[in-house]
Amino acid sequence: MDVLVELAVGDAYGAGFEYAPAGFVAEHNTLRDYVRHPRHDLRPGAYTDDTQMTLALAELLADGEEWTPETIAERFVAAFHRDPRxxxxxGFQAFLGEVRTGADFLARIRPHSDKSGAAMRAAPAGLLSTVDEVLARTAVQARVTHDTPDGVASASAAALAVHYCRHGLGPVAEVGEWIADRLGSPVWARPWRGEVGEKGVMSVRAALTALAAHDTQSGVLRACVAFTGDVDTVATVALAAASxxxxxxxxxxxxxxxENGAYGRDHLAGLDARLTAQSDARLTAAPDARRA
Structure with a gap:
């Protein structure tokens, strides 16, 4: 279960179509290869901020360090500066270029966004053993940059999708209903239609819709991109669960x-193996805890 590798594929593939014209998406969304974006100078096969920030949280979780705003911010800064992309x-890229420590990040950030940044990176928390753990850690990481009701809720829904699929808590077609029940909002059970905008709730609803409607990863990926709009984030969230x-x-x-540079495919696969082993160990220690 290569969560990070597969979400990175979704991110990199979707990056070629992010806010591209609908006709371009319809013509090129074939999965035959990565596509060069018609306007942006992104190398085909390269992942974006969605994967890089997820990787920062995955490394923090795998290393077993304390999960706090300070350690999270420190990881975000380190991940960006070791591998600028x-x-x-x-505006956020300029901000990251200026800050050098987690403390500086927290002192200067304005965490009032309801966009998709906290949701796109939420997958690692979904590997935890219980719903309470997933929600608690997801809220901490979300509030570092997206301390708004929708910012936290969309990140929570994204992480819960991974948790639901990782632990086999029910039919995939019912993932939205399960999340709606856990978060106390029916919005997560409502299928998404049309272009996906910049809000986190939009991206996650679209991802849940694609997850529920398909039984293959290729079907999920094509469906995510076919929405048009912020499709790299939709695909990142959906493939993290579909994996x-x-x-x-x-x-x-x-x-x-x-991409397979220093922090590319092989690095992601190695980290996937560590996270899966840790998750399996937690399940062995408390096999029924995930249903809490």
């Missing part, structure tokens, strides 16, 4: 074509 919102439940049929061209 495009894909971030322009546990949906038939693994992503084309070899996408898996092999994913």
């Amino acid at each position: 495009p894909g971030y919102a322009r 546990h439940t949906h038939r693994a049929d992503l084309p070899a061209t996408l898996l092999d074509g994913l």
Whole structure:
């Protein structure tokens, strides 16, 4: 279950279509290979901020360090400066270029966004053993940058989707209803239609819709991109969950074509193995805890 590898494929593939014209999406969304965006200078197969910030949280979780705003901010800063890349919102990318420590990040950030930044990186928390753990840690990481009701809720829904699929808590078609019950809001059970905007609730609803409607990872990925709009985030969220439940049929061209530098495919796969081992160990120690 290569959660990080597969969400990175979703991110990198979706990046070629982010807010691209609908006709371009319809013509090129074939999964045959990565696509160069018609306007942005992003290398096909390279992941974006969605994966880089997820990777920062995954490394923090795997290393077993304390999960606090300070350690989270420190990881965000370190991940960016060791491997600068495009894909971030322009203002946030400039902000990351200026800050050098987690303390500086927290002192200067204005965490009032309800966009998708906290949801796109929420997958690692979904690997935890109980719903309470998932929600608690997701809220901490979300509030670092998205301390709004919708910012936290969309991140919680994204993490719960991973948790639901990782632990096999029910039919995939019912993932939205299960999340709606846990978060006390029917919005997560409502299918998404049309272009996906910048709000976190939009991206996660679209991801849940694609998850529920398909039984293969390729079907999920194509459906995510077909929405148009902020599709790299939709695909990142959806494939993080689909990696546990949906038939693994992503084309070899996408898996092999994913960037593989110092923090690329092999690094992600190694971290996946560590996280899976830790998750399995927690389940062995408390096999019924996940249903709490």
